[in-house]
Amino acid sequence: MAKRVSIKDIANKVGVSTALVSYVLNGLEKEKRIGPEVVKKIHEAVKELNYQPNQIARSLRKGSTSTIGLIVADISNPFFGQLARVVENEAAQFGYAVVFGSSDENAANSAILIKTLVNRQVDGLILAPPEGSAEQIKYLMNQGIPFVLVDRYLPDISTNRVVLDNYNATYSAVKCFVANGYRRITLVAYKSTLVHMRERIRGYQEGMKDNGLSDFIVVKEVRYNQIKEDMEAIMTGLLNERGMDAVLFATNALSISGLYAIRKSEVKVPEELAVIGFDGHEVFDFFQPPLSYIQQPLEEMGKESVRVLIDQIRGSQKTVHIEMRHQLITRKSCG
Numbered sequence: 144m145a146k147r148v149s150i151k152d153i154a155n156k157v158g159v160s161t162a163l164v165s166y167v168l169n170g171l172e173k174e175k176r177i178g179p180e181v182v183k184k185i186h187e188a189v190k191e192l193n194y195q196p197n198q199i200a201r202s203l204r205k206g207s208t209s210t211i212g213l214i215v216a217d218i219s220n221p222f223f224g225q226l227a228r229v230v231e232n233e234a235a236q237f238g239y240a241v242v243f244g245s246s247d248e249n250a251a252n253s254a255i256l257i258k259t260l261v262n263r264q265v266d267g268l269i270l271a272p273p274e275g276s277a278e279q280i281k282y283l284m285n286q287g288i289p290f291v292l293v294d295r296y297l298p299d300i301s302t303n304r305v306v307l308d309n310y311n312a313t314y315s316a317v318k319c320f321v322a323n324g325y326r327r328i329t330l331v332a333y334k335s336t337l338v339h340m341r342e343r344i345r346g347y348q349e350g351m352k353d354n355g356l357s358d359f360i361v362v363k364e365v366r367y368n369q370i371k372e373d374m375e376a377i378m379t380g381l382l383n384e385r386g387m388d389a390v391l392f393a394t395n396a397l398s399i400s401g402l403y404a405i406r407k408s409e410v411k412v413p414e415e416l417a418v419i420g421f422d423g424h425e426v427f428d429f430f431q432p433p434l435s436y437i438q439q440p441l442e443e444m445g446k447e448s449v450r451v452l453i454d455q456i457r458g459s460q461k462t463v464h465i466e467m468r469h470q471l472i473t474r475k476s477c478g
Contacts, residue, residue: 148194156188157181210240211452212260212268214253215294218245222395222422222441223271226293229445230269237453239266248367250275261288267452269293274336289455291463293448295339303455305448305465309342310349312437312469316391316419317350319435319477325389325417327359329381331374331401332393334364343393361387370400378404388416389477395422398436417477432475440467 150168154161159181166175167185188194213230215223223245231241242260246253253276260268267289272280280300283290296304313330320328330347333340344362351360363381365373378401381387392398398420410416412432420436444467451463 148192150194152192153185153188153194156192157184159185207266208264209238210242210263210265211449211456212242212244212256212263212265213270214244214246214256214260214268215271216246216248216273218243220396222439225441226445229442230449233446233449237449239449239453246271246273248273250279254279257283261286267291267456269448269452271295272297289452291448291452291455293444295337298338301462303451303463305444305451305463305467306339307439307444308466308468309339310346312421312471313343313346313391313393314350315469315471316437317347317354319419319471319473320389320391320417321350321354321356323417323477326356327361327387328356328389328391329361329363329387330391330393331363331365331377331397333397334366340393347391365397365400370396374400374404378408382408382410382416390416390418392418392420395420397421398434402434413475413477419471419477423472435474435477436472438470438472440470443467 150161150164154164157164163175163177163181164185166172167177167182168189172182211234213227215227217223218227227241227243234241242263242265244256244260246256250273253270253273257268257270257279268283269291270280271294272292277297277300280290280292280297280302284300284302290303292302292304292306294306296302296306317328328347328351330344332344335341347362348360351357363377365377374397381390382405390401392401402418402420405412405416405418412418418434420434421439422441423436423438447465447467451465454461454463
């Protein structure tokens with residue numbers, strides 16, 4: 144194995160002290176009044192010898208690793224995949240790299256990821272916390288580790304968060320259905336105690352009540368780890384009954400799974416069933432007619448999460464609660 148090039152090797156090649164090389168590598172040449180010719184020779188030697196700095200040692204000296212952790216529910220989910228890309232790009236603008244992890248909506252997995260990232264000395268964390276993760280959040284608070292919750296939050300713990308106006312999002316979808324003459328509107332959501340899902344359910348329920356449709360409230364819940372099986376059973380039952388005339392899906396993944404079930408049943412949209420999904424996806428464009436959906440400001444959500452975290456890393460003590468507005472994209476599936 145080739146010997147790792149050290150600062151001493153560079154110093155020997157140029158004929159200067161190791162301290163002088165260190166000053167140049169850390170950008171202190173002007174402060175230490177090192178001549179431009181010497182600086183040039185040192186940089187040339189660094190390139191020629193292919194010197195790679197010891198990042199761990201550098202991080203210990205700086206007290207920072209210039210990395211942040213991002214833990215989402217499922218990086219393969221288009222919503223979280225796009226969010227991760229936005230976070231990565233925005234973090235780079237501040238000189239930070241991002242380390243990713245997926246909890247699969249499992250608190251045990253989340254705990255392992257948090258421990259791993261904290262042990263790697265990331266400077267802060269952006270988290271989409273799963274059910275049962277309250278103690279993990281309290282741990283981060285007690286340790287003074289900067290973090291921001293994204294997409295969902297814990298209502299009993301005041302923390303930095305960047306989320307959607309979930310209640311208004313589903314409320315507006317019901318309003319859209321009603322305006323187009325639909326009354327028997329079903330919501331398909333995850334079986335979850337997480338506040339963002341409960342707020343989407345509440346928005347739907349209040350929307351139905353405020354439009355005089357209390358008797359037609361139907362909420363069908365899908366288990367996170369049984370999406371395909373539960374969705375097929377739910378949609379088969381609902382479509383065979385022919386009791387509903389509209390369906391609202393509470394997440395991106397549920398929307399996609401539900402569309403497959405609708406396509407398989409050969410139900411005509413919107414003639415026999417009106418549909419509104421959640422989040423944009425290329426599948427929605429290929430579905431005929433194109434799907435109406437609730438759009439989250441994903442790019443702004445990712446950017447704000449990074450900005451809030453960077454402020455925390457830099458010493459801000461302010462707790463920030465940001466609720467972002469949705470946009471209802473109406474197409475022919477709700478007409």
